Amino acid sequence: MTTTRRRFILGTVAAAGALVLGWSVLPPRQRLLTDDPLPVEPGQAAFNGWVKIGADGAVTVIMSKSEMGQGVLTSLSMLLADELDADWGRVTTEMAPIDKIYNNISVVVDGLPFHPDSQGLVRRVASHLTAKAMGHVGVMMTGGSSSVKDLWLPMREAGAAARQMLLAAAAQQWGVALADCRTERGQVLGPSGQMAGYGSLVAAAALVGVPSSIRLKTPAEFKLIGQPMHRLDSQAKITGSGQFGMDVLPPDLLYASVTMCPTLGGRVARFDATQATTAPGVRHVLAVEPLHGGTGGVAVIAGRPWQAQRALGAVSVTWDHGALATFNSDAVMTQLAQTLEDGAKGFSYYSTGDADAALRGAARTVSAEYRAPYLAHATMEPMNCTVLLKDGQATVWVPTQVPSMARNAVAGVLGLKPEAVTVNVMLLGGGFGRRLEVDFIAQAAAIARAAEGSPVQTVWSREQDMQHDFYRPACVSRFTAGLSAQGGLLAWKNTSAGQAIMPQVLKRNFGLPSGGPDKTSAEGAFDQPYEWPAARIAHEAVDLPLQVGFWRAVGHSHQAFFKECFLDEVAHAAQADPVAFRASLLQRHPRHLAVLQKVASMSSWGQPAAPGRARGVALHESFGSVVAQVAEVSVRADNSIQVHRVWCTIDCGTPVNPQLIVQQLESGIVFGLSAALYGQIDIVNGQVQASNFHDQAALRMNECPAVECAVMPSTEPPEGVGEPGLPPIAPAVANALFALTGQRLRSLPLRLA
Secondary structure (H helix, E strand, C coil), X not given: CCCCHHHHHXXXXXXXXXXXXXXXXXXXXXXXXCCCCCCCCCCEEECCCCEEEECCCCEEEEECCCCCCCXXXXXXXXXXXXXXXXXXXXXXXXXXXXXXXXXXCHHHHCCCCCCCCCCCHHHHHHHHHHHHHXXXXXXXXXXXXXXXXXXXXXXXXXXXXXXXXXXHHHHHHHCCCHHHCEEECCEEECCCCCEEEHHHHHHHHCCCCCCCCCCCCCHHHCCCCCCCCCCCCHHHHHHCCCCEHHHCCCCCCEEEEEEECCCCCCEEEEEECHHHHCCCCEEEEEEECCXXXXXXXXXXXXXXXXXXXXXXXCCEEEEECHHHCCCCHHHHHXXXXXXXXXXXXXXXXXXXXXXXXXXXXXXXXXXXEEEECEECCCCCCCCEEEEEEECCEEEEEECCCCHHHHHHHHHHHHCCCHHHEEEEECECCCCCCHHHCCHHHHHHHHHHHCCCCCCEEEECCHHHHHHCCCEECCEEEEEEEEECCCCCEEEEEEEEEECCCHHHHHHXXXXXXXXXXXXXXXXXCCCCCCCCCCEEEEEEECCCCCCECCCXXXXXXXXXXXXXXXXXXXXXXXXXXHHHHHHHCXXXXXXXXXXXXXXXXXCCCCCCCCCCCEEEEEEEEECCEEEEEEEEEEECCCCCEEEEEEEEEEECCCCCCHHHHHHHHHHHHHHHHHHHHHCXXXXXXXXXXXXXXXXXXXXXHHHCCEEEEEECCCCCCCCCCCCCCCCCHHHHHHHHHHHHHCCCCCECCCCCC
């Protein structure tokens, strides 16, 4: 039979389909054993890819997530140590190597554009296939408030498996039944009073092999999980022994300072380094091309940081300002608003009923437009990275949220295989999504290549950091709601317009096209629990040349402001209490309703506030957690806004460490309040106008409100905590200001007329 082109294509497609189908029904890739054995010290054994135990009984938890203040070293260690029945006082951590078992599965699965109420077959299949794929080709990363959720089972399974191996070794040594032995605080106890510390059993237990069946504790058996355990990293940070990126001091270290084109995305046209090269301590002056979406610039390498900084000022540079030379943020806001004015329908992320018909039949309609600006991350530790290129190998010390991407970026710049690059993940002085990018890492590798054989630490100044960020996208959102004659909500229609983040991230870091609608653009608008009788919620992705990135809480950070403020407008139009109006839309969502009622009780909602003050409320679901907040505000004599108190309630599933949860809620509130009151990046002719904290302010201690938090009890699997405290604060404050002044503020940052 002759093989035609048609028959060949059909046969190939059928074979590929069969392979995909066969692959899809296989179980997910295991997450216990690394491809290469973990390195161990004398007397120490690795029981799996997550835990090592020494002959002295010390337990080392292997940490695949970056610590950036969120307490992840502690919470994840608690999961493993609880199942292991370890002595908490003997638990330490060690950063993981790069391996597939450490890929973040949950963050990608949660990124699929499904409504939380959608639990049908399509979502289950899509989630299963995505999880399997990410186990093989995913990214080792910390982000999306996913760390505890992602490792809730792997960490517990690793601890339980090691515990079973220790029990088996003890039972064999004593000649007793395994079922007659138990564990407690780093010891195995036998039926006749026998007792053996874990350290004495390490050698024998390591030979037992990982059990094929692992029994996990029930919530009633937890001893550490759910308790306010002390942070494992506190002492190191207090004493200064904790190593952040800028603390790295390998032998013969050189330092690099960088100045980048003031226009984002620009590059060096030419430069004159005659004066700089003769300055004391200077080793090299070089131009660096734009890498991974960044901006090109000039770097000076010297023996001391101040030598590099001073010499950099002596370099004369002519810039090629590139495609963004005429880019203006004010024009962008006008363009986004015009996009909606022109009737852009956008991609519909959620639709129920016929919203247009319901609006036509409404007794009254309410409409409004909301706006949010570009925002910088402004982490307290500016971008930095140390790279040593020597003998065809590269060693990297960097505070990063994406170790595997960092390794690939360095390998690409230096022409090495990824296996020739070792990445040491340091403590992060703040991440907030900025350290999901690798532009500064690739740049540091390119600079270090000029001084091959010596480590080079590249550190950005605060000004370079502020003016060469990957900013949160600006966004404009338009709403229309319809009310019945009795004040009941009939319809909700919302379309927003702004840049999409994921297509840019995929292109600049992986060279890939976008794989479909970007959930991060519309999250916070469509994935909410409110029971709208008829609704259409959409987002119009507007393609602009400015590189944007993930900012803490991403789309939720502004979509929550839009949605919760407009919901307050609708409640006011219906002459309804804001809490009661929300409650009426949550009758089939008892979890959310309980959170709302709890914060109302905490704040004495319904009771008069102190003279000159008013309260506002907001409820929002993000990263799997439900948060409600009430803010109490006043207005100072100079018309500035003062937030006195914030009450906050969260349901995040099982609260692994309530103390850390409260800390993260407080952090999110302060971070979000800084943005709500002050955050705005203005760009004129492609150049960011802010340069430091004097013109891009952060909330000061004397401005911080008193914060009271409540964590709802739950036995459900844990959800995100690092970001959910942020989205409700801006709308809670804005709604309080309306109650106090009658002014409805529809743009961020909040400024009274």
